[in-house]
Amino acid sequence: MRYAIHFTPSPNDPLTHVAAAWLGRDVYSGQSVEPPAVTSLGMQEISYHTALPRRYGFHGAIKAPFRLMDDVSEAALLRALMHFAGTHQPFTLPPLEIAKLGNVYGLVPSWQSETLNFLAASVVQEFDRYRAPLSDADIDRADPDRLSATQLTNLHRWGHPYVMDEFRFQMMLTGGVMPADCPRVERAVRGVFEPLLERQVDFSNLALFVEDEPGAPFRVHSLHPMGRVSARKIA
Numbered sequence: 264m265r266y267a268i269h270f271t272p273s274p275n276d277p278l279t280h281v282a283a284a285w286l287g288r289d290v291y292s293g294q295s296v297e298p299p300a301v302t303s304l305g306m307q308e309i310s311y312h313t314a315l316p317r318r319y320g321f322h323g324a325i326k327a328p329f330r331l332m333d334d335v336s337e338a339a340l341l342r343a344l345m346h347f348a349g350t351h352q353p354f355t356l357p358p359l360e361i362a363k364l365g366n367v368y369g370l371v372p373s374w375q376s377e378t379l380n381f382l383a384a385s386v387v388q389e390f391d392r393y394r395a396p397l398s399d400a401d402i403d404r405a406d407p408d409r410l411s412a413t414q415l416t417n418l419h420r421w422g423h424p425y426v427m428d429e430f431r432f433q434m435m436l437t438g439g440v441m442p443a444d445c446p447r448v449e450r451a452v453r454g455v456f457e458p459l460l461e462r463q464v465d466f467s468n469l470a471l472f473v474e475d476e477p478g479a480p481f482r483v484h485s486l487h488p489m490g491r492v493s494a495r496k497i498a
Contacts, residue, residue, distance in 0.1 A: 265330055266340065267472040268386055269322035270432075271483060278459050282321035285436065285455050286313045290320030290472075293482050303450040312448055315438035320472065320481045323434045325386045327423040328474060328481075329394040340393050341485065344471055347389055348487035353467035354378050359434070359460050361452055363445070368452050370434040370460075379432055379466065386469070387426045394422050 272279045274291050283289040283296045287310055298309045310317075331340065356379065357372035364371070372379070397418070405418055414424035425431065436456070440448050466489075473484045 264476070265328040265474040266337075266484075267322075267324070267328040267474075267481065268326040268344065268390060269324055269470050269472050270466055270468070271320070271322045271470045272464065273468065273486070276464075277462075278464065279321065281455060281459060282434075282436075285309070285452075286317040286321060288317050288320070288480065290322070290481070291483050293480065299455050301451040301454055303447040303454070309451070312437045312440060312444075316435040318480045319435070320483070321434065322470065322472065322481075323432050325383050325469065326390055327426075328472075329422055331393055332395050335393050340390075341471065343390070343393070344469060344487050347386070348469045348489045351382060351385075351489050353465060353489040356464045356466050359464060361436075361449075361456060361460070362433075363449070364433060366439045366441070366445075367435060368437045368440065368449065370436065370456065372432055376432075380430060382466075383430050383432070384427055387421050387423075391421060397422055 271290060279291075281299075284299045287296055287298055288294070289296055298306050301309070304312070331337070354376075357374050357376050359370045360373050362369060362371045402418065405424060407415055407418065410418065410424050414429055417426050417429060418424045421427070436452055437448060468486045468488045470486050471484045472481045474481050
């Protein structure tokens with residue numbers, strides 16, 4: 264089993280519903296969701312382009328998936344996350360915008376948030392003691408030859424290359440898109456998500472995601488509201 268600590272909007276947030284339809288799966292219930300009707304892409308094309316983010320669920324990564332140390336229990340991780348969330352105040356994200364990151368489309372903040380960056384670094388540091396060391400296979404999967412010196416150091420120290428100064432908050436909406444397909448995919452993404460991007464998004468919880476077995480889709484295990492020491496169990 265692997266765990267991850269992410270941000271995802273609450274179950275009733277309009278962005279959660281729209282993202283579930285776009286990705287074809289509700290990250291809370293795990294149930295399949297009917298895709299939206301868009302003019303530029305068919306249902307099968309949407310399913311194809313969203314296969315990767317559908318497995319990982321709609322989220323902004325804070326601490327990447329990790330296995331627990333042998334002497335650490337899930338209950339201990341939950342207690343620590345509950346306490347940690349309760350000691351940090353909620354805040355409002357900068358307006359989200361659609362961006363093309365390499366060959367992937369996603370939602371990113373319109374500008375850097377020092378509050379968000381500090382929180383992400385704090386989560387990585389605080390919960391690293393619960394993380395089992397990476398295996399050689401884990402390191403190979405990160406393709407270390409393509410990483411910068413800083414990213415490689417992060418991989419070995421923190422278990423992921425894109426943390427600390429390399430951290431960039433993003434909520435993935437597609438997998439890799441071929442250049443010829445980009446105009447049509449981008450039109451579809453904008454048509455589905457742009458109507459929601461004028462409203463503010465509150466970063467008011469930390470979500471514990473779980474992968475029950477290798478290759479299984481990630482789901483929200485529990486939401487941990489910020490600013491008060493409590494958690495609402497999802498499943």
